[in-house]
Each structure stands twice: as C-alpha cells, then as structure tokens.
Amino acid sequence: MRSVLVLVICSVYWNTVLFGQSCKSVSGFVTDATTGEALPGASVAGRGSVGQLADMVGSFSLPATTGDTLRITFIGYEPVELVIAACELKVTLNPLATDIEAVVIEGDRLITEEFAIRKLHRLDVYTNPSAKADPILAVNSTPFATTTDESANISLRGGSPAETGIFLNDVPIEDAVRYSQMNGIGTFSIFNTALIDEVQVYPGNPPMEFGNSTSGVIALYSDEQIPIRNSTQLSISLASLGAYHTRRVTNRSSLAFFSNVQSSALFNYINARALRGLKSFFSADAGFHYFSRISPTLSLKMFNYTLREAYRYQYVHPTMEGVFNQDRVRNFTVANLRKQLGSYSLSLNQGISFSSADYTFSSLDIESPAQNYYAALNLHRSTSHYQWKTGVVYEYKQSATRGKYPTYPYAYGQQFGSIPVNRQDNIGLLEWFGYYKHYIGNALTVGAGLRKNLPNDDIDYLSWQGNVNVRPARRWNINLSAGDYNKYILQHERNSKGYLLMSRQYSLDVTYLDRKFDLSMSLFRKNISRGGGREQLSGLELFGRVKLGDSWKTQLSVTSLNAHDDSGNGTAYNIGYFFRGNVEYKIQGIWTFTLVFLMREGSYYYPVDATVFHDDLQLFEPVYSNSPSRLPSYNTIDFGASRIFLLNDKLTAIAFINVANVADFRNVQSYSYNYDYTTRAEQLFSRRVVYFGIVLSF
Template identity: 25%
Template sequence: MKRISILLHIIFLPIYSKAQTSIKGKVMDAYHQVYLENVSLYLVQNKLNILSDSSGSFQFQKLTKGLPDTLLVSIMGYKKLHIPITDSRFQYILLQLDKPNALAEVKVKANVPMSEDFVNHKINFLDVVLNASSKADPLLAVQSTTAASPYNESASISFRGSNPQLTQIYVNDIPIPEPIKFTQMSSIGTFSLIPINTIKDLLIFPSNPPIELMNASTGVVQIQTNESFNKPSLELDVSLGQTGIYWTPWSKEKNGISFFGHHQFSPLLKFFNPSSLSNLPHFSESDWGMNAYFQTKNLWRLKLFSLFMNEKYASQFKHPSFEGIFDYQKNRHIQTINLSKLLEHAQWTFKFGLHESAQRDSTGNYAYQPKSLHLFCGIDLQLFPMEKWTIKLGYQWLQAKINYQIQKPFFNFDYRPQSPSILFSNNPSISQHELFLSSNYELAKQFRFGLGLKLIDSPQLNHFQITHQIHTRWYIRDSNTYTHVAWSKQIASLFTLEKDYIWVNSQQLSWDIIHEQELAKWGFSAYYKTEKSTINTGQAWGAEINYSLLQPKSKHEIGIGSHWSQLNDGNLIQNSPYQIPYFLRTQSQWKWKYFDLSISGILRSGNYFRPLISSTYSTEWQIYIPQFEPRANQSLSPYLRIDAMISKIIHQSERVSWITYLSIGNVLNRDNAKSINYSWDYQQAFQEYFQKRIIYIGFQLRW
C-alpha cells in the first residue's frame, strides 16, 4: 500500500487571564473529514499530557510555566511531530504514516459513515448546545439550518418544501419512526427522543439521502451515538421545566456504559411565564434509557441504545364549534443494536431496531388510539479494496404494523361532543425488503464519484422497484472550493390515516458549491424534486445561500433561502403548507470574560391559509356551516423571531464544572400569526399565534 499523507488540523485557541494560560484545540483527519481521538498531546515545559476526545478536542489548563512551549503530537501508525507553541491561534500540521499500515487506514474509514463523503451539513455537540434557537435539542438545531423550511416552531423537519412525514431520522443507520415528543406543541423543553449527551455527530441530507438507508426518500438526519467513554462521570441538569441525569458509572479505554433520565414538568415554568403558557393546563414527560459501546482487542464492536418514555399533555382546543381540552398520552420504547467486526480490508455490521408505542388523544367528538410496532434488521458489508475506493452492500428488512381505532366528526366543521361522529378501526401493516449496493470512488485528486442501486420488494407493490442515485464532487482549483451535484430516484412507504400505508416515489436533482477558508465559509445550493403518491403529486424547487465567519471571540452565520412547493390532488393545484417564498436566518455567538452570549433570529414569509367565503346556519344541526376557498392562496403577516441565551461555565476543579444559562425565546414578544380562527358564527375572524416570550433558567453540573 502506498505511503499515505494525512493532514491533521490542530486549531489552538489560547485564552489568557491573570490567573493562568490555557490552550484548546482539535485534531482532524482532513482527507476523511473525521476528528481523531486518543491522539497523545504533551507539553514539554509544562509537563502536561492529555488525549484528544471522541470529537478530536483537547484542552490544556493551568499552564504554570506559561508559553512558549513545545507540543509533542503522536498517534499509533503516524510519525511524531514537535510543534513550537507561542501565540499562534491556528496551526496546520502535516503528518505521515510511519509505515504502511492497511489496518490503521481501515480503522479511520470504518469509523466514518460512508455517506459522509457527500454530506450537505454536519452538526456536532457544540453546534447544538451553543445555538440559542435549538434549546440544546438536536433536531431543533437541524431545523435552524437553511435547508429546513421553517414553516413552524417544532422539531418536525420539512426539508426543502417536503412533507415532514417524509423526513426520516436514523440512529446508527437504524430508522426511528416518530422521533419527536408530542410535548413539542408547547414549544418548550427538548423535542427530540435522542438525548444530546448520547450523540456524536448529526449528518444532514436535505436532498438525495444515502441510498443505503432504509426507506429514505426526500431527506434524512443521520445520527451517530457516542463511541468513546473517557472516564466515569455524572451530569445533572436542573431548570424551570426539566430535571435530568446522565451517569457513566464505568469506562475503560473506548468502552463504557451510560444511563440517563429526564423529567419535564409544568408548574414552575407556568409560574414564571403565566401569560405565555395560559393555554397549556399541564404537560409532563419522563424518559430513561441507556447508551453503551464496547470494543474487543480483536476489533468486535457493539453499540447499544435503549429508551423508554411516557408523555402527558393538555392544551386548549379552540374551534368555532367547540372549545375544550385536548388530552394526549403516549408510551414508547426504542431499542437499537449494532454489532460489527473489523477486518483488514472490510467491516461486517449487523443492525437491529425495535420501536413500539401506544397513544391516546381526544377532544370533543374526536378520539384516536393507535398502537404501533416497527421491527428492523439488516446486515451489510463495507469493503475497502483500495485507498480511494469504498463499497457497501447489504440486505435490510422492515416490518411495520399499526392497530388503531378512531372516532372523528361526521362533519369536519363540527367538534361538539354530542354531534354525529364516525367510529372505525383498522390494523394495516407493511413488510419491506431492500438489497442495496453503494460505491464511492476518488477518480482523481479533484473528483469523487458515488453510485448507488437498490432493489425493493413488498407485498403491497405490484412488482420489484429499482432505485438509483449518483453523487459527484469536484474540487475547484484547490481543496477549499468544491461543487456537489446529485441526482436520485427513490421510493419509501408512508402511513396516512386517509389511505393507511402508501408509497411515495421521489426524484431529486441538487447542486451545491462550497468555499471554505480558515475563518470563513460560504455556500450556495439549488434543487428541484417531485414526489408522487396515490394521494397527490408534489413538486418543489428553491435555493439557499449561507455564509459563516469565525473570529477570535465570536462566530457569525447568516443564511438566505427560498423554498417553493405545490401539491396537485388531480382536481386542484395549490401551494403546499411548507412553501416559504423567502426566509433569513442569523446566528451569532460571543465569548466574553464573564459570560457567553448567543443570539439567533429568523424572518420569513407568513403561512398560507384558505380564506372564508361565507357561512350559513343549519336548522337541522343547529350550527353554522362554513364555506372556504378551495385554494390556500392568501398568506399571514411575516414571521419574525429572535432568541437569546446567556451562559457561563465555571470550573471549580479539573473534574467539577458548572454551566448556568438564561434563555429567552421570542425576545421581542412578537405576535407571530400561526393560523386564522373564527367565532362560533364565523362573523369574526381572529389570529392564533405561535409561542410568546418564554423565560427559561437552568444549570448543569458535571463531575
């Protein structure tokens, strides 16, 4: 095997104070775009030795002898390097393999999802925690990217004008149905099922998702859980609306196991925000689970993730025909297992996933009680025949079943408890088999090419379906600028109450161009796609522009986009609810001596709605019957929201630290219209609003 040069980017951020000097940095493999852990870093004069963590980060504190100093960097399989450290803030270091070592290279490749070669956006732990809009929630952080159509304030993600139900979430390549807590309706607390403490990386594919992922169609979020446990630790989280614990009782080298639990409650939060939460009588949520990673000396690897959850929620339901309480309860259980074996030029992986839930919600003459069970299993083989070539092939199976009973109004305009209703039940199911082959190859230093094929079989399909995908990436002039063009045809199953399980066929074409520098990055994206099902046909198109700037004590991002989408049900063509003609996102972070400040903002066009034509009184049913325009051709006033967060990290010792924070959502307390509602006789119209200003205070203790 050829001798391989690997560029390790080590970014040093010296922080000076009267008491001490500290150095922070990251270690990255630039070729594979992966952070390296367990890299040994030693300061000669200060006699300090540490290892980089799973995110490639390291930090030297209490430099009693100060700077300058010499840093020794070493990792097995690479040549050691001596780096003089003075006042430089950024240094780039070129290391070479000490000797040909195929297994060392395979270890690096096997730790990186194959799809990462063509990822649109990658989010790490700090991107989530320091985002004022995300509230430390991973899917809300995804929602704050320009590829997400910001049609509402929840973590239910619409990628580039598509139905949020078509956005798939994967944990360690295993599909997770219903990944959002229903308590998201309160716009408070964390919405994602997956706790931020367990997450290593999030990969975002708003278009042309990796074909090796099961049941993917328009867009996906690929989550990888932790693969490294540095030391036993305990984290406590206490705030106005939540208490939580994350405990790692045992860890050895990379192996470890963690337990977590959270409980959301409403009394304190309602006390401090009485007017903003007046429409929420109560809400609560409890979850607990486990995350573990084990690796043997002969390179067997096991990843486990378990989650149990109970939710209760109540809100004021307002309709011209009825006002009352909407009650919701849900229990669910998630289990994922990944077992892999690393060989000299390959890696085998077995995957198993389980999701089961029971739900009950009701208001007026409406009630819905579904029970669902999803089983997933798969086996794949990833090959590394050459330095620049990766192949992945495998088989996957998904079995989904829903047993539900529903009571719905006979007339969609009458929710009174005594009014006529329809009661029916069903137990639809679907079985889906997939065979896939995916290949990524670097044809030249400036050009990468990816090709994927998938064969899909299901009893609900009349015949086998073949889907395909092409990814290309060109590096222009240098490695700092590249363009990415992708095209795919994919098919996925989707559950709807109207038709039970349906199939959605999608075709997508996307183009991205990105330029990266040491302290700045800009990008432009454009796309077009179609989505066809037995219910309707949709098409979407648009563009996005992003720019980010990193300064010594601040970071700034801005994004501008336009997402257009239409739906055609065979009789009518109208704007999709997820169409956003224009939007502007901003995100800024400042680090000062006494506290850190994060501010995010969004300005977008208002939601579309169907105007009221007239209403007539029915003497038979003793209710007013409305008549609306067939098309949603009018929009509400523009949406503007600014969120802010002030935080402070206090290091009491090398093991103990505090993080205190004050978060203010909708700082301007702006009335952002969500929809139009009417009086009982439809003679008066009034707007319903998104969340008003919310004050949230809390702290985290880590030791």
C-alpha cells in the same frame, strides 16, 4: 569547581530568560499532539478554582502569572501539568495509551459521507442557543431547514417532515419527537445530546443505503469512546431535571444510564402570558447505552429508551372550546454488531419499537398503537481507490386507529354523536441496495447506487442515485447529485390508507471553507408524487459565516422556495424568503452571548369562503376556498447567554438563559372561528418565553 560555576551561571541565565517575562494572564491553544487538531472543551485549571474550558478552536485565556502551574486535561488524552514560562502557550496533548490490543474496527458510517452538507458535533449542539441542547433542533437552525412551525419535526429544503429520514446508528426512528400531537408535530426530539457524538445532515438526495426517506436524512451516531473515569452530569432547568452517568465497565466496554423528568408547573408560572393555551405537560424517560469492543475486530453497541408523557392544551373549535388531552408511552431498542475483515466490514443493524398514544377531546377518543421492526445486513469494502457497499434490509411497520371520531369533522360535542373506528395499516418491505463510488485522483469522487424492493401488494419501485463530488482547490467543494427516491407512508387518520411517496431530485451545492469563512450556495429541484397528487418545488440557498477575531462570529442564510401543485396553487412550502442569522460574542471562552433572528414569508392556508346551515344539527358547516391565502410574515429574535464555571479539575458547571421571541412578535399560527364563521381570531405561536438552567459535570 569551574564546571559547577558555569552550570550555576547557565541555570541563572535560563531562569532569567524563562521567567523574566511577567504575566497577569496567560492564553494559548490546546491541540492534539499527533494530528494538530484543536481540542475544544479541554479543561485548563490554574490557581485554586481558576480555570476554563477551551473554546471551539481550542483557545483559552485565564488569570495567572509566570511560575504558576497549569493542569490541562481532556477525555481520552494524557493530562499535562506545566509551569508557565510565557504569556502565550501552545499545549499539545497525547492520546491516552491503553493496555488493550490495537482497535482496527472502522466506524460503519455512510458510504456517501463526503456528500453530507453539514456535520454537527456534540459541542455544536451545546453552544447553539436555538438548539436548546437538542440535536434535532440544532439541525432546525441550519440554512437548509425550512420548518414552518416551532417544532422538532424537521423540514429540509421544502420537503414535509414525513419525508425526512431520522436514523440512530443506522436504524430508522419513527416519530422521534416528544409531545407529538395527532398531526405528528412535537416540540423536542427524544435524543439525549450527551450520548450523541456526531450528526450528519443530508438536506437533499438522501443516501441510497437508507430507505425510509425522500427529502433528506438526519443520521445520528452515539459515542463509542470508553471513558478513562466514571463521570456524571446533572441538569436542572425551568422545566426539567435530568441525570446522565457513564462508566467504564472493562478496558473494552462502557455503560451509560440516563433519565429525565419534565414538568410544566414552574415553566408555565414564569411564562403564563406567553403560553396561555398550554395547560400542562409532563414526561419521564430513562435509557441506557452499552458499547463493547469484544475483540480488536468485533464491536457491539446497544441502546434502549423508554418514555411516558402527557400534554394538555386549550383547543378552540367553532362548536366548543375545551382541553385537549394526549398521553403516550413508547419504547425502542437499537442494536449494532460490526465485524472487520481486512478491507471488508460486515454490520448487522436492528431496531424494534413499540408505542401507544391516546387522544381525547369531547366526542373524540382515539387510541393509536404502532410498532416497527427493522433489520439490515450490510457488507462494505473500502480501498484507497474505491468503495462499495451492499445490503439486504427488512422493515415491518404497523399502525392502528381505534376508538371514536366525531360524526361530522366540523361538529365537536357529545350532542352531535360519534362514529366508531377500528382500522389497521401495516406493510412489510424487503429491499436490496448497492452503492459504488470511485476516487479519481484527489479532487474527484463519483458514485452511483440502486435500491429495489421485492414487489409486495402492488408496491413495486426502483430507486436510483448518482453523485459527483469535485474539489477544485483545497478550500472548495462542489456536489452534483440526482436521484429517484421512494418511501411508504403509513397513515394515522380515520379514513386514509398508506401510500407510496415518490420524489425525483436534482441539486448543486458549492461550498468554500477556511478558518474564518464558511460560504455556500445551493440550487435544487424536486418533483414529488404523494397519494395521487403531484408537486413541483425549486429552491435557492445562500449561506455565509465569518469569524471576526477570537470573540465575534456571525452568519446569515437566505432561502427561497417556489412550490406549486398540479393545479398551479402554491403549496405549504411556496415561501419566497427565509432569512436566518445570528451574532455570537465570546468573552475569554467563558461567557457566550448569542442573538438569533428568523424572518420568513407567511405560510399558505385555506380561508373559509362560505357556510352551509344544517337544520338537523342546528350548526354551520364551513366551505373552504379553492385558492390559498397567506398568513402574516413570521419574525422572531431569540437571545441566549451562557457562562462556564470550572469549579475544580473535576467539577464543571454551565449556566444558561434563553429568551425566545425577545421582541414579543405576534406571529400567527392559524385562525379560529366563531360558531357561524363570521368572525375569526388569531391563534399565535409562542410569545416571549424565558428559559434557564444549569448543567453540572463531575
């Protein structure tokens, strides 16, 4: 009896201690029980439909009182239910146990992974309003992006977009943009963010294991997680309707389907004043992603994508004005097979792509089909002291131009005639590469590599690369790299042929990173040779990001580029300043408000100095200046707001609204001229544009 009485008294005492603390709200962190890392996006559900998703550092805060029950879930982890005993909690989740054999396949990431300047994860893309949920546009908001237009064609550190290599699961993707014009410029990438697990960005000195790039690499990797339950995501916005569904096929495999339709009808109606030149656009795409752990040491991944699109815009030319039409279809497939053999990893990466684009405007009527085939067999060995990787790569590229061009580039109109064009350009490249890196203690890594082609049609080159990575203290990282890089460029214009683009680069990157501060400084220089012309470019990047408490975050980057050709004229990327920054404010991890700004010096263009009148044509031919002039400076401020709704433990909604160029700056993109080139009019980038939508996940 005495023992029972003591037990009752102890029970009352502990309940008083645990539940005597009255709370109106509860806050805390969700972390991995094994690694201690934060789990951003974990679902924390309270009474009824009250709940939220943990923010970027795994924190949450929601209305609740002591004695209530919380349910915390995260994909790939065992769910937890707990009774609130304090106003502040630390919740740890254990990885979900499975009944399959232990998986020992290592991800076939780049051997130079630690030399990447920035890594972006899926949540980084979704929470960046400038990215518009697009992984490539997310790169465009980083400090080393020097893109001078409002497109998904990314320039890294003053390199042209043609020099940037874009890879999906280690396979190069040519023309990775939607609504691509004849100059290759497009507005969005073709990648579905729901499929992307990580984006690695190398702004300079691209990894030697990848050819097809001379000025930076954007390497995207699809998700390899097998979901514990089937899930669906629906997205509805001002210009699109999309669906994404992923399901577990077996304990070892998963399959995802996605589709999206974009239409400009409502988008144009809401933004009619801002997009006067845009007549219409439409696209429909679909694809699938399959992943299978065939055995504990063997995995297979397949990705297929199909797209059809149309784009119409008002084109102004001195000889006529009308609607420019462009239509395009494309399909590509990427397959990856990986085999783990102890400390060795063998991988086979393949890709095949077909596309066809049609462009029509007055006397211009061009069809441009293209195809690409890629295959790479790589062997990678990794130990605690060193790594090496070697491989053989074959790539075949083909493009054609068929139809008719205006007889004179300065005279559009059926009355001026046209000339037929039937040109095809192709190249097959067989290359070998090898890369070795060595770990010297915990603070120093050195690496070097070569890449050589089998000489073909007078194309003979050798690329090399050297890297030194120093970590003098826990939060500091210093990268020093140099190299020669080569890439063969196929042309899509009427009188040009492909050429070898060569670039010698040197760069120094210093970073400091902790929970509150992210600081970096970069110095770089490039000597570029393309089609017989030469350019020299040097640059400086400064970047700082600071977290002010749990609610505020701000960042600022400053970039300066000095670029000239052999004649001493400034090139397109001779831009004295790029200022890019943002301020972000969060309310309990539910509301997010972001203000983004960009200011840069205007790009160079070549003005018309004089004209020549042709009596036979009865029109003027422009004579352009040999010295470039600058466009006015470019300035924009974008505003974004989003709200997370946790409707229940299975249904989540994210509503968002973005206002681009909220101050309605008149940024000049180019100039159009009247028939005799005596007057000119400004052609502007986008004015104020409103975009909103909602994403439902269940």
